[in-house]
Amino acid sequence: MKKITFLLALIFSMCMNISAQVECKTIAEIKSQPDKTKILYTGTAKTTFYNGTYNGLFMEDATGGILLKGYTLNGKNNNFDGDSYVTDSMEVTKITATWSVGSTGTAPGITVATADKKTPECTFDVPVVAQRITMAEFFANKAAYEGRAIVITDAKISPKVASKTYLVSGTDSLAFYASNLSSTAPAGGEMAGAFVGGDYNRFLLCDANLTKATEFYSFSDMAAYYKGKNYEIVDAKVGGAVLVNYVTKLDDNRTAIFAQYTGLTGLLQNGITIFVEGETQVVAGDSINGFVGKYTDAYKNVVDKKNFKGAYFNQTAGEALNVLSSNNPEVVNTAVNISDLVTSQLAMNYASQIIASRYTGKLYAKGDTYYYKVSYEISNPSEDSDGMIQKSDSIIVVGVNGFDLSKHVGNNVILSGVYDAAVINAQPTIIVRDADDILVTYYEFNTLAELMEAGEPLSSGVVYGLKGEVVLNYKRTQVNSGVSNTWAFIEDETAALALDLGAGDIDAVVGDKIKGLKGVFDDGVRYGTRIEHAPMYTLSEGVVPEIVSSNNELNVVKASLSEIISDTLKYCSHIVEVSNLGGTFQTISDLTGVRDDYYLYDMANPSAEMHYQPATHTGNPILGENLTLKGLCNFNCLDGYYVIYRISVSGGTGVGVENSNVEASIYSINGMLCIETEAGQTLEVYTVDGRQVYQTTNSSNLTEIADLNGVVIVKLNGETYKAVVR
Numbered sequence: 001m002k003k004i005t006f007l008l009a010l011i012f013s014m015c016m017n018i019s020a021q022v023e024c025k026t027i028a029e030i031k032s033q034p035d036k037t038k039i040l041y042t043g044t045a046k047t048t049f050y051n052g053t054y055n056g057l058f059m060e061d062a063t064g065g066i067l068l069k070g071y072t073l074n075g076k077n078n079n080f081d082g083d084s085y086v087t088d089s090m091e092v093t094k095i096t097a098t099w100s101v102g103s104t105g106t107a108p109g110i111t112v113a114t115a116d117k118k119t120p121e122c123t124f125d126v127p128v129v130a131q132r133i134t135m136a137e138f139f140a141n142k143a144a145y146e147g148r149a150i151v152i153t154d155a156k157i158s159p160k161v162a163s164k165t166y167l168v169s170g171t172d173s174l175a176f177y178a179s180n181l182s183s184t185a186p187a188g189g190e191m192a193g194a195f196v197g198g199d200y201n202r203f204l205l206c207d208a209n210l211t212k213a214t215e216f217y218s219f220s221d222m223a224a225y226y227k228g229k230n231y232e233i234v235d236a237k238v239g240g241a242v243l244v245n246y247v248t249k250l251d252d253n254r255t256a257i258f259a260q261y262t263g264l265t266g267l268l269q270n271g272i273t274i275f276v277e278g279e280t281q282v283v284a285g286d287s288i289n290g291f292v293g294k295y296t297d298a299y300k301n302v303v304d305k306k307n308f309k310g311a312y313f314n315q316t317a318g319e320a321l322n323v324l325s326s327n328n329p330e331v332v333n334t335a336v337n338i339s340d341l342v343t344s345q346l347a348m349n350y351a352s353q354i355i356a357s358r359y360t361g362k363l364y365a366k367g368d369t370y371y372y373k374v375s376y377e378i379s380n381p382s383e384d385s386d387g388m389i390q391k392s393d394s395i396i397v398v399g400v401n402g403f404d405l406s407k408h409v410g411n412n413v414i415l416s417g418v419y420d421a422a423v424i425n426a427q428p429t430i431i432v433r434d435a436d437d438i439l440v441t442y443y444e445f446n447t448l449a450e451l452m453e454a455g456e457p458l459s460s461g462v463v464y465g466l467k468g469e470v471v472l473n474y475k476r477t478q479v480n481s482g483v484s485n486t487w488a489f490i491e492d493e494t495a496a497l498a499l500d501l502g503a504g505d506i507d508a509v510v511g512d513k514i515k516g517l518k519g520v521f522d523d524g525v526r527y528g529t530r531i532e533h534a535p536m537y538t539l540s541e542g543v544v545p546e547i548v549s550s551n552n553e554l555n556v557v558k559a560s561l562s563e564i565i566s567d568t569l570k571y572c573s574h575i576v577e578v579s580n581l582g583g584t585f586q587t588i589s590d591l592t593g594v595r596d597d598y599y600l601y602d603m604a605n606p607s608a609e610m611h612y613q614p615a616t617h618t619g620n621p622i623l624g625e626n627l628t629l630k631g632l633c634n635f636n637c638l639d640g641y642y643v644i645y646r647i648s649v650s651g652g653t654g655v656g657v658e659n660s661n662v663e664a665s666i667y668s669i670n671g672m673l674c675i676e677t678e679a680g681q682t683l684e685v686y687t688v689d690g691r692q693v694y695q696t697t698n699s700s701n702l703t704e705i706a707d708l709n710g711v712v713i714v715k716l717n718g719e720t721y722k723a724v725v726r
Contacts, residue, residue: 021096027147028063030110033099039110041095047088048128048149049194049206056109057088058147058194058206065147067109067196068095070117091123102198109147130192130210135169138195142174146197151210155191159217167191167203175202178225186213186225187239215239220261222295223270223311231297238291238313241324242272243331244284245354246418246433248400255280258352258418258431259288262331271352273312273423274321282321285330290322291315310351310421332356332416338374339393341419342428351421355430360441360462361415363397363408370397370405372415372430396429403434412461414439442518449494452535456523463540466517468492471552472508473575474632476645489573489632490514490537491555496573498536498634506545513552514545524635534572534635556630561602561610564633568642571633576644578629580604583622598622600629600644610642622649624669648676664716668725673705677716684715 024030025043033039045059047068056069071086086092096116102108130149138145138152157176158166165185166173174195178185185205192210196202205211214233216222218240222233242259249255257274274291282288293316315321333350335358341350361374373394397415399405416439418431432438444465445451451464470490477486486501488508499517508514518540524533539545558577580603600622601609622629631644648665664677675683679701685694685708693712694705708725715721 026063027059027061027066030066030099031064031108035099035101037099039095039097039099041097041110042093044091044093046126046128047086047090047092048130049192049204050088051194051204051206056111057086058149059092060148065145065149065194067107067147068097068112069109070097070112070114085118086120086122089124089126089128091126092120095120102200104199106198107196107200107202108198128207128210130207135167139169139172139174142195143197145195147194149192149194149207151190151192152203153190154188156188157185157191159187160185176205177202178205186216186221187237188215189213218261219272219291219295219311219313220270223297226297231295233295233297235316236291236293236295236313238295239289241287241289242274243328244282244286244288245271245330245352246284246431247280247282248424248431249279250424253277256424257282257288258420260331260353271310271350271419271421273310273352273420274315275312276315276321277317280321282323283326285328286326287324287328288321289324290320292319310423312423330354334358337376337393338372338395339391341395341421341430342393350419352423353419354416355419356416356439357414358457359414360412362410362412363405363415365406365409370399370409371395372397396425396427397432398425398429399432401434403432403437405432408438412441414441414462447494448490448492448497451521451537452495452497452523454521456521456525461520463518464521464537466515466537469513469515469548470517471554472510472512472514473554473573474645474647475510476632489634490517491574496555498534498573500536500538502538504539506539508545508547509550511551511554513548513550515548516543516546518543534569560604560608561600562605562608564642564644565608565610568633568635572635572642574633575647576631576633578631578644581622581627581629582606582625583627610644622646622669646676649674664721666714666721666723668723671706671709671725673708673712673714673723673725675703675705675714675716676701681717682715686713686715 021038021040022033023040023042030039043061045061047057047059050057056067056071058065059068096119097110097112099110128149130151132151132153135152135154156168158168165176167176190212191205192207193203193205196204214235215237219238242261244257244259246258255276260271294314297311333353333355336355338357357374359374359376361372364371371394375392377388378391416437420429420431422428441461442463444467446468470492472488473491474489477484486505488499488501490497490499520538523535554575556577557574561578564571582601582603584599599609599611628650630648631646633644635642649667666675679698681698683696683698683703686692711724714723
């Protein structure tokens with residue numbers, strides 16, 4: 001009984017200790033308590049920095065600093081209507097909280113429970129006075145600055161190592177986190193923040209207003225760090241290199257260099273206009289570094305889109321720019337929407353760079369001022385997925401180096417040039433450098449894959465030229481609603497494509513290699529979702545391709561019908577060879593009357609079938625089983641399904657053809673001998689004992705002969721073939 005009484009007393013004592021609240025008059029006393037102690041802080045502390053890593057902020061008194069967890073920016077942003085009451089720049093007392101010494105990956109601090117968030121007594125608008133120290137002072141006594149608001153006046157930050165950055169001083173280092181600013185850290189300068197001790201052991205950069213970064217790894221890092229907050233950095237040092245796009249002398253005292261930073265991936269990033277005194281030897285195509293001077297980040301708040309202005313850098317007099325390399329290739333940022341340049345935050349992506357509009361526009365003049373106007377379609381969010389609305393925008397254009405823009409007024413062109421985001425001109429402007437910046441609506445590609453990868457241009461009438469050679473792999477004429485259209489299908493080593501010749505024709509035949517194609521490309525996709533027809537290339541009027549060679553080998557892709565149906569665009573405009581194929585038909589009645597519809601199906605997967613109308617698309621029906629079909633795969637835009645234009649059929653029950661080099665297709669289906677070849681050929685059929693049973697000069701490309709059985713000999717223009725008919 002005594003043991004039970006003792007245990008109950010011990011448990012009661014432990015519970016009392018757990019729930020007991022310890023009064024602490026200083027932050028030093030809080031830090032001296034055991035882990036998980038409930039405390040009542042009755043001293044007076046100042047709240048300093050918000051910390052984005054935790055829901056809380058830092059506070060300090062004369063004895064030290066500590067992290068106060070449990071408060072967010074919500075209370076500050078909503079005038080204390082939220083669940084957070086304490087903010088920065090206050091004096092606070094009577095805080096009820098739980099002390100935590102911190103464990104692996106966590107920071108020491110006190111946590112206020114939800115029920116106690118509004119209990120502290122607060123005095124508002126107490127300014128933060130951060131202690132200014134050097135790197136040497138900080139690393140010599142880090143513990144003394146734990147939780148305190150400090151400004152390190154000569155901070156040096158390492159480049160990222162395994163996605164982290166470090167505050168470095170000689171051989172000492174400390175993990176560095178940009179809490180309330182961009183995670184892209186500068187290279188150095190004045191850094192305002194607080195040291196989080198314990199196992200967490202990090203320096204948190206907290207207050208942008210007390211931070212004066214002066215060293216950065218690149219202009220791109222600098223722009224990302226400040227995120228358009230209109231900072232001016234005096235005595236800035238910028239690492240990295242930029243590619244010079246354009247150089248212009250403004251007057252005897254100043255020259256402007258338009259440049260861009262290209263990242264490791266080669267992608268275009270932030271542009272910058274650099275001003276130097278007098279003249280410079282730097283020219284377009286140079287890669288330069290050595291930036292020391294004053295950086296002005298004039299990006300307006302993203303809400304104020306119409307007043308966008310680019311960033312610029314004034315190089316300090318006497319500080320030379322270093323030319324790292326010359327004659328670098330020009331990089332053009334294409335597919336630019338003009339509205340992005342004058343009304344959108346996206347203009348930041350184009351400032352000081354060479355841009356080219358993807359839309360065809362028209363130059364016009366108002367007095368001595370030139371404008372470039374484009375019209376385009378955008379999705380209408382208030383309508384269904386097919387709803388589109390028309391928009392138009394314009395931007396000021398200036399010509400330099402004597403280039404006369406008046407010659408192009410009224411012309412439809414694609415405009416290229418240097419984009420000045422209202423740095424040297426009063427308004428956003430495209431600077432046209434020479435005749436190469438006025439692009440006719442024409443692009444050139446080396447291969448079919450490049451052409452198709454570019455996609456259909458957003459502007460109508462843009463001509464795509466193909467510099468490479470292609471082989472004609474199929475050709476056919478189709479009559480739709482009384483209109484005759486000729487199609488050629490072309491291929492190279494990279495892709496295949498339908499070539500619409502309209503009512504015209506070209507001299508090339510299947511197997512010819514041709515070059516010199518120019519035309520309009522249509523990818524067949526509408527509004528990014530629906531395929532209306534196969535990708536096609538319409539030959540421009542008057543273009544006569546040159547025949548380079550003939551009898552070139554064609555690429556034949558072997559596939560099952562199931563594969564073609566499941567990934568039709570992959571096989572479109574290619575010659576395919578489909579084995580294990582069956583053919584059938586059924587009679588269907590609809591509003592148009594009674595008709596026979598024919599189907600091809602995959603014998604291994606009969607549910608995978610392709611409907612076709614033989615009279616329109618593929619000649620006479622393909623029937624039977626165990627067939628191998630060779631033909632051109634295409635999407636029929638009129639009927640909305642894929643078809644295979646038949647080249648030959650082989651296999652099937654009772655069929656055998658000798659001589660693998662035949663230019664004809666000879667096969668047997670359902671007891672009928674079928675011979676496919678060009679019209680005008682002499683056809684003769686004999687039995688094995690030499691008796692002639694059939695003779696004709698064919699008038700079509702398909703001849704069908706009934707009432708035959710067994711082995712027969714077919715002569716085609718003197719060539720002999722053997723077939724079996726059952």
